[in-house]
Every structure is written in structure tokens, then in C-alpha cells.
Amino acid sequence: MLAKSPAAGLDHLGVGLFTMQSTASAPANPRSLYRRYVEDVQILERHGLHSAWSAEHRGWYDGWCPAPLHVQAYAAAHTTKLRFGTAILLLPQHDPVAFARAAMTLDHVSKGRVEVGVGLGYRDAEFDAFGIRRDERGILMDRALKTIAAVWAGDHGDHQPFQQPAPRIWVGGMSDAAIRRAARHRHGLMLPQTVDTRQVRDAVERYRSLTTSDAPIGVLRDVWIESNPKNASRFLKRLHRHYQEEAGSWWVMGERTGFEVPYELERQLARVNELAAVGSPGLVSDRLNSLFDAGVDLVVARLNFDFVLQADLHDQIANLAEAVAPHLTPRRALPCA
Amino acid sequence: MRLMLEPTCADTDALVEAARTAWAAGLDGVMITSTPALSAPLVAAAYVAGLVPDLLMAVELPLGDRHPIEVLEEAVVVDLAIAGRLVLVTRPVIGAAHMYPEALDLVRTALSPAPFRFDGSYWRVPARLAQNIRGTTEARVTPSPARARLEVWSAGPGFAAGVSRGLGHLADADDDPAELAREWTQHRMRIGPALTGAPRARRALWTDAEQLIVSLRSGRASFGQDWAVVAAPTTAAAEIGMRVRPRLQLNELPAGLEAHWDLYASWHPSPRTADQSQREEQASHVGLKDTLLHPATGEFAHQPTEDEVRAEVCEDSR
Numbered sequence: 001m002l003a004k005s006p007a008a009g010l011d012h013l014g015v016g017l018f019t020m021q022s023t024a025s026a027p028a029n030p031r032s033l034y035r036r037y038v039e040d041v042q043i044l045e046r047h048g049l050h051s052a053w054s055a056e057h058r059g060w061y062d063g064w065c066p067a068p069l070h071v072q073a074y075a076a077a078h079t080t081k082l083r084f085g086t087a088i089l090l091l092p093q094h095d096p097v098a099f100a101r102a103a104m105t106l107d108h109v110s111k112g113r114v115e116v117g118v119g120l121g122y123r124d125a126e127f128d129a130f131g132i133r134r135d136e137r138g139i140l141m142d143r144a145l146k147t148i149a150a151v152w153a154g155d156h157g158d159h160q161p162f163q164q165p166a167p168r169i170w171v172g173g174m175s176d177a178a179i180r181r182a183a184r185h186r187h188g189l190m191l192p193q194t195v196d197t198r199q200v201r202d203a204v205e206r207y208r209s210l211t212t213s214d215a216p217i218g219v220l221r222d223v224w225i226e227s228n229p230k231n232a233s234r235f236l237k238r239l240h241r242h243y244q245e246e247a248g249s250w251w252v253m254g255e256r257t258g259f260e261v262p263y264e265l266e267r268q269l270a271r272v273n274e275l276a277a278v279g280s281p282g283l284v285s286d287r288l289n290s291l292f293d294a295g296v297d298l299v300v301a302r303l304n305f306d307f308v309l310q311a312d313l314h315d316q317i318a319n320l321a322e323a324v325a326p327h328l329t330p331r332r333a334l335p336c337a
Numbered sequence: 338m339r340l341m342l343e344p345t346c347a348d349t350d351a352l353v354e355a356a357r358t359a360w361a362a363g364l365d366g367v368m369i370t371s372t373p374a375l376s377a378p379l380v381a382a383a384y385v386a387g388l389v390p391d392l393l394m395a396v397e398l399p400l401g402d403r404h405p406i407e408v409l410e411e412a413v414v415v416d417l418a419i420a421g422r423l424v425l426v427t428r429p430v431i432g433a434a435h436m437y438p439e440a441l442d443l444v445r446t447a448l449s450p451a452p453f454r455f456d457g458s459y460w461r462v463p464a465r466l467a468q469n470i471r472g473t474t475e476a477r478v479t480p481s482p483a484r485a486r487l488e489v490w491s492a493g494p495g496f497a498a499g500v501s502r503g504l505g506h507l508a509d510a511d512d513d514p515a516e517l518a519r520e521w522t523q524h525r526m527r528i529g530p531a532l533t534g535a536p537r538a539r540r541a542l543w544t545d546a547e548q549l550i551v552s553l554r555s556g557r558a559s560f561g562q563d564w565a566v567v568a569a570p571t572t573a574a575a576e577i578g579m580r581v582r583p584r585l586q587l588n589e590l591p592a593g594l595e596a597h598w599d600l601y602a603s604w605h606p607s608p609r610t611a612d613q614s615q616r617e618e619q620a621s622h623v624g625l626k627d628t629l630l631h632p633a634t635g636e637f638a639h640q641p642t643e644d645e646v647r648a649e650v651c652e653d654s655r
Binding site: 020030031034035038058059060061062063064065066067069070071073074075076077078094095098101102104105106108109110111123124125127128129130131132133134135157158159252257 | 388410
């Protein structure tokens with residue numbers, strides 16, 4: 001397939017994840033994180049990337065942002081073209097009407113630049129803080145999606161959203177339930193960074209078999225552009241350490257949590273590292289193109305982690321835009337909302 | 338007295354324009370509430386604050402319909418994004434006012450930078466549901482607000498609950514000042530000095546500058562009002578900033594000053610915009626002689642002789 005113009009690749013590249021974490025190994029002044037985020041999205045816009053993606057968690061020692069839409073609203077004031085996405089908002093944990101209103105208000109103030117990624121969530125403590133049963137998250141999600149549609153249709157007295165007929169919703173996850181849910185509602189699908197190309201292909205096929213909707217399919221990918229093998233290896237070690245803390249504290253494996261089952265934890269961490277696209281621009285382009293070949297419309301390149309220095313992040317963004325994007329071969333234009 | 342503009346417009350661009358004008362007019366802040374077009378006022382406020390610096394952003398929200406922790410998290414995130422400029426004004430939900438005091442207590446408990454357990458009648462945090470097997474026995478709201486504390490007020494019917502907790506309070510425009518005075522005094526007697534400094538705010542509906550001046554002076558005299566939230570069109574912001582606000586900062590003003598203000602206000606009816614201010618900072622300063630320019634003719638006012646000056650100055654000592 002011929003390489004398209006740089007703009008084409010850029011239209012299919014989002015960058016994430018903005019979490020506002022201040023961790024034990026990579027501490028940061030909280031206010032500075034919010035200030036840097038604005039600078040980061042301005043760099044993204046300058047380089048013509050499609051979107052900036054945030055994630056949501058709550059109540060953890062590292063201050064992970066519990067309300068991404070609200071900080072995106074502030075950042076929207078500093079940008080005009082860049083789109084703002086969430087991978088993912090923990091919809092079952094929220095009041096659905098308030099959620100719909102927050103997303104719609106962001107849609108209005110940003111003049112239609114919001115991509116609403118939603119997922120089930122998995123941390124028991126988060127559900128418990130809100131007095132919600134984690135095992136009801138599926139039902140709550142389905143109910144919330146219906147409520148959101150009703151709010152956006154004006155049933156609760158609000159005006160219509162800016163984007164017509166509605167801002168795009170991306171259902172996050174890789175399980176068959178997630179794919180069915182996305183298909184049932186004709187929403188987009190956002191696959192996590194823990195899926196390999198074969199799984200992506202299967203998910204795309206499954207989605208397309210269930211619906212005629214041409215809603216887009218996205219996938220998160222940990223990405224780092226580094227031609228020097230030593231530096232690449234050092235990044236992978238840091239990536240490993242980052243996921244070790246997160247998975248060790250939170251990922252549930254069988255009946256136990258990460259740190260309690262160190263061998264299983266290590267197995268999962270090794271897989272995450274394998275899936276990361278870390279290497280030269282050529283290697284990264286190839287990896288991303290294999291995702292596009294598998295049927296993905298948008299890749300959210302995760303360049304940002306707690307341990308990434310801002311200057312390095314800006315270099316990565318420039319490299320992604322200049323050395324990788326021109327070589328990407330997405331299959332089709334991203335469908336409009 | 339500190340003054341905030343409550344814009345009467347609904348759409349994004351008009352709201353930004355109102356905030357910009359409020360900034361240029363020297364007002365302290367703007368009040369953002371829910372409208373059908375922008376029905377999540379915290380989101381709207383974050384956006385407006387991104388375009389307009391320095392202003393306090395007061396946001397009024399109901400407290401008691403959704404989980405107070407959800408409201409608090411959003412407020413804290415906005416506060417961090419806008420560098421500590423948020424004033425969270427909370428109001429009881431109509432029909433669920435009985436939940437308001439507990440919601441306030443939960444919010445204030447959760448604002449403390451410490452793990453907590455809250456066991457109320459309406460909310461239990463963490464809930465410790467049996468099905469959440471990997472739940473914890475403590476909860477925590479992170480991140481923390483930008484400053485040492487988040488400014489939280491009560492509003493309207495939330496008076497008793499808010500003021501008895503030492504919060505600032507935003508009274509409604511039609512609240513009777515005499516009644517407010519009685520209530521503030523009662524609480525002051527019960528709670529004592531802990532109430533000193535708690536903002537005593539009231540809404541006002543704009544009609545004209547004279548009315549507002551009278552209303553605010555009366556508010557100060559009756560219940561010690563020291564904040565005003567004025568619902569006004571954007572075009573009124575200049576008058577609020579140039580005619581009303583200066584008159585409300587002190588009770589005793591030198592003779593002739595208010596007349597002088599009125600004179601100046603008629604020369605420059607609209608305040609400088611943000612852009613103009615920046616340009617003027619670079620331009621040369623206004624010289625002394627400009628202050629003596631006659632408003633009508635633009636020529637120099639009468640330059641007093643030495644004798645006239647001496648006569649004036651020595652008058653009192655004769």
C-alpha cells in the first residue's frame with residue numbers, strides 16, 4: 001500500500017494517556033501536572049495529531065485524575081482543533097445524567113471536539129467508595145448508555161449536543177461482552193493495549209459481524225520511538241516498573257491481586273512489554289500498520305507515563321508526527337460522529 | 338466588598354465575553370450556574386477560566402442528588418486546573434433538603450487530605466459492600482485542591498447548615514436583610530469567633546448603579562454583607578466595576594471624591610479590555626496634566642496662581 005500524506009496518518013493517531021499521576025518513583029507537584037497537560041495538548045495540536053486521551057481512576061495515593069472531562073474543558077480553551085478523548089471513563093461509577101451533561105457541556109464549549117470513551121472499571125475500592133456493587137457494573141453501564149442517549153435527545157430539558165446527532169461513544173474493553181455492547185448500541189470500540197494483532201483482528205471481525213454500524217474501532221498501544229537499543233531497553237525497564245506497580249496493586253488474577261502472585265504478575269508484565277511498540281520509527285510504523293491492517297481506524301499511542309519527562313514527551317510527539325505518521329496506512333477515513 | 342458578575346447569557350461565546358468584560362471591569366469573579374445549553378456548570382467554568390485569567394470562578398451546584406464524592410472530585414479537579422480560583426457554592430436539592438447537611442459533612446470530611454470512614458444516614462463511605470471483596474475499610478479523595486483549602490459556601494435554604502459549619506453563605510436576592518441579620522447574629526452568638534471572616538454574600542438583580550449601591554450599602558449595614566453576586570447583562574459590568582465597586586470599599590469617602598468619580602466615568606464609559614491594558618502598559622504613562630483637562634473643552638483647566646494656592650492651603654490655619 002502506498003504511504004499516504006503525513007496528514008492522513010495524523011488523522012488516525014491519538015496520543016495518551018494523561019492521568020495526572022504523581023507516583024512514588026516519579027513524583028510531581030499536582031498543580032504542575034495540570035499546567036503541563038495544557039502545554040502538552042498545545043504541542044499535540046501544533047503537530048496536527050488527532051486527539052489527546054485521558055484516563056480515569058480515583059482515590060489512589062498517586063492522585064490519578066478522577067474527572068478527566070473537567071480538566072479537558074480547561075485544555076479545550078487553549079486549543080481549537082485538537083480533539084479530546086477518554087480511554088476510559090468509568091461510566092458505571094457515575095450518575096448517568098450528570099455524566100451526560102458533563103460530556104455534552106464539554107462538547108459545546110469545545111465546539112464538538114469530544115470523543116467519549118467509556119468502560120466498566122475494575123477496582124473494587126472505587127465502586128465501594130460510591131456504594132455500588134462491582135458485579136452490577138454491566139447493568140449499570142447499559143442503563144447509563146440509555147440515559148445518556150435520552151439526555152442528549154433533550155428528554156431532561158437540556159439542549160442538544162454540539163455534535164449531531166451525538167458525540168461519539170467508544171466502548172472500552174476486549175471481552176465479547178464489550179464488543180457486543182458496542183455493536184448493540186452502534187458505538188465505537190476501544191481496545192486496550194493488552195491485545196495483540198490477532199486478537200485485534202478477531203475483535204474487529206466479531207464487531208463487524210454483529211452490526212452494520214460503521215462506527216470506528218480504536219486501540220491503545222504503548223509506544224516509544226527510540227532507535228538506540230540501549231535507550232529502548234531502558235525505556236522498557238521503566239515501562240515494566242510502571243505496570244508492575246499498577247498491576248501489582250490492582251490487577252486481579254484469579255482470586256488474588258498482582259503482588260500476591262508474583263509469577264503470574266511477571267507473566268502479564270512480560271506480555272505488556274512485548275506488545276509495546278518500542279524502537280525505531282520504522283519499527284513503530286510497522287507495528288502500528290499491522291494494527292491498521294487488522295481493521296483498526298484509530299491508534300491511541302500511549303507515549304505518556306508518570307516517569308516520562310515533559311521534554312521527552314514533546315520529542316516523542318514530534319517524532320510520532322514527523323517520522324511515523326507519514327508511513328502509516330490506515331484503511332479508511334475516520335467516520336464522522 | 339467583593340463583587341462577582343452572574344452572567345445572564347447562556348451560550349459559550351457570550352459567557353466568555355461576559356467573563357472577559359468582568360475581568361476588564363475589575364470585578365473579583367463570575368458565577369456560573371447550569372443552563373439548558375451548558376448543563377454542567379463546573380465544566381463550563383473550567384473552560385471559561387481557561388480563556389479568562391485571574392477571576393474567581395464561583396459555581397453553584399445542588400448537593401444531595403448525586404453522590405457528594407462525585408461532586409467533590411469534579412470540583413477539586415477544576416480547582417487544580419484553574420489554579421485555586423474555584424468557589425464551590427452548594428445548594429440543597431429541592432425535595433431532598435434533608436440530605437444537604439450530611440452531604441456537606443461528607444464533602445468537608447473528604448476534603449481533608451487523609452483516609453476517612455464516613456458513616457451517615459444517607460451515605461456510607463466506603464460502603465464496605467460484601468460483594469466488593471477487594472474493597473478497603475478506608476476511603477480517600479485525591480487529588481487535593483490547589484490551595485490549602487477549597488472554598489465551599491452554602492446557598493439559599495442551606496443557610497443554617499452552612500453557617501453552623503463556619504462556611505460562607507450566598508443568600509438569595511429576595512432574602513430579607515433584617516432576617517439575615519438576625520440569623521447571622523444568632524449563629525455568631527452560638528459559634529463565636531469561628532464565624533469571623535466567613536463570607537456573607539447575597540445575590541442581587543441588576544437594575545442600575547444607584548439601586549445596587551443602595552442595596553449593597555444597606556446589606557452591609559444590616560447583616561454585614563461583604564460579597565455580592567450581581568445577575569446582570571454584560572453591558573452592566575463596566576458600571577458595576579467603575580461606579581458601584583469603588584463606592585463599596587470604604588464607608589467614609591473624602592468630600593468631592595464621588596463627584597470626581599462620576600466625572601471620570603463619563604469620560605471613559607467602557608473599561609479597558611485586556612488587550613488595551615497590555616498595550617497601555619507599554620505606552621507612556623498618563624501625565625499629570627491630563628488630569629487637569631477640562632472634560633468639555635479638552636483644554637487645560639484653570640492653573641491656580643501661587644497666591645490662590647497659598648490662600649487655599651492657609652485657610653484653615655488663619
